[in-house]
Amino acid sequence: MKTKKLTLAAVLTSLALILFVVEAQIPPVVPIAGIKLGLANIVTLITLYLLDRKTAGAVLLCRILLGSLFAGNAVSLIYSAAGGLLCFIVMASVYKIMGEKLIFAVSVLGAVAHNTAQLVAAAVIGGKAMFLYAPVLIISAIVTGSFTGITAYFIVKYAEKLLPGYKN
Amino acid sequence: MAKKASFWIIVFAAAVVLSLIAMFMIKYANKNNATAEIWSDGRMLESIDLNEVDEPYKITVEYKDGGTNEILVAPGEISVCNADCPDKLCVKSGAISSGDLPIVCLPHKLIIKLTGGNKYDAVVGGN
Numbered sequence: 001m002k003t004k005k006l007t008l009a010a011v012l013t014s015l016a017l018i019l020f021v022v023e024a025q026i027p028p029v030v031p032i033a034g035i036k037l038g039l040a041n042i043v044t045l046i047t048l049y050l051l052d053r054k055t056a057g058a059v060l061l062c063r064i065l066l067g068s069l070f071a072g073n074a075v076s077l078i079y080s081a082a083g084g085l086l087c088f089i090v091m092a093s094v095y096k097i098m099g100e101k102l103i104f105a106v107s108v109l110g111a112v113a114h115n116t117a118q119l120v121a122a123a124v125i126g127g128k129a130m131f132l133y134a135p136v137l138i139i140s141a142i143v144t145g146s147f148t149g150i151t152a153y154f155i156v157k158y159a160e161k162l163l164p165g166y167k168n
Numbered sequence: 169m170a171k172k173a174s175f176w177i178i179v180f181a182a183a184v185v186l187s188l189i190a191m192f193m194i195k196y197a198n199k200n201n202a203t204a205e206i207w208s209d210g211r212m213l214e215s216i217d218l219n220e221v222d223e224p225y226k227i228t229v230e231y232k233d234g235g236t237n238e239i240l241v242a243p244g245e246i247s248v249c250n251a252d253c254p255d256k257l258c259v260k261s262g263a264i265s266s267g268d269l270p271i272v273c274l275p276h277k278l279i280i281k282l283t284g285g286n287k288y289d290a291v292v293g294g295n
Contacts, residue, residue, distance in 0.1 A: 028257060073254070075275055098171070105176040122274060127207060129270045129281050132194055135187035142180045 008163070009047070009055050016043035016063040017070065024071040034079070034118045034133075035140045038111055038148055040067075044088065045107055045152035049100065050159055053092045060088050079118050086117035100156060107149025111141035195269060202282070204246040204264075206239065209277040218244050218265070218282075229278060237278050246280055248273065 068077035238250035247263035258273035270281035
């Protein structure tokens with residue numbers, strides 16, 4: 001891997017980790033597991049659009065593993081991995097087709113996928129009653145996904161100014 | 169059409185509206201739920217008819233790893249009053265007395281839910 005790309009990927013990973021850990025310190029607004037801002041997903045989106053799929057996957061994987069070490073436990077690792085995996089599969093599949101203008105849609109779809117995977121994981125562990133939380137999680141995903149998506153949109157749009165010469 | 173931003177905005181807005189409707193239906197449905205079931209790790213521990221409860225009392229659920237959840241059973245409602253799980257979302261959920269939303273403690277695999285008290289989940293054509 002070219003050094004510049006590797007460095008950029010490393011910096012993005014650190015950024016994702018910081019966002020993830022800081023966000024984990026915020027006390028839950030709503031007493032429902034899984035509702036969070038998902039700020040680290042901004043980084044996944046940026047990496048997809050500015051670099052490529054493989055790098056984005058690697059950055060995500062590192063963030064999930066290290067993030068659980070820094071600010072999580074065994075249970076949270078499973079939920080994080082499940083959510084992150086499905087989110088990435090969805091986003092990596094559609095981001096090229098959607099293009100830059102629809103980053104917010106990619107983000108929302110990813111967020112919905114993330115919450116759905118976590119919901120399924122919770123149901124496997126705790127029973128079918130978990131699915132009653134589906135509407136709340138969908139709304140949360142759409143709202144937070146839009147927010148992170150719009151943020152990612154502006155960063156990608158002004159990437160040349162913010163990261164001069166990032167295009168190796 | 170799927171390439172236009174407006175398409176997706178409409179799709180997401182519709183999804184939000186539908187979810188809101190579903191949420192209200194869930195929360196305010198089933199006013200006859202008087203029986204609370206306490207499930208741990210997929211097995212039912214207790215089934216309590218909340219209407220027959222006169223005095224509030226507490227149930228303590230203990231786990232092999234040393235964790236505990238303290239459940240407060242009161243006339244017509246049930247809640248988790250104490251827990252040593254990391255997030256304490258179960259305690260913050262408050263009490264449930266009707267509707268279908270359960271109280272959940274994910275780290276301890278504990279679910280408290282309300283049912284109609286008979287074998288069936290729903291009775292069609294009843295009173």
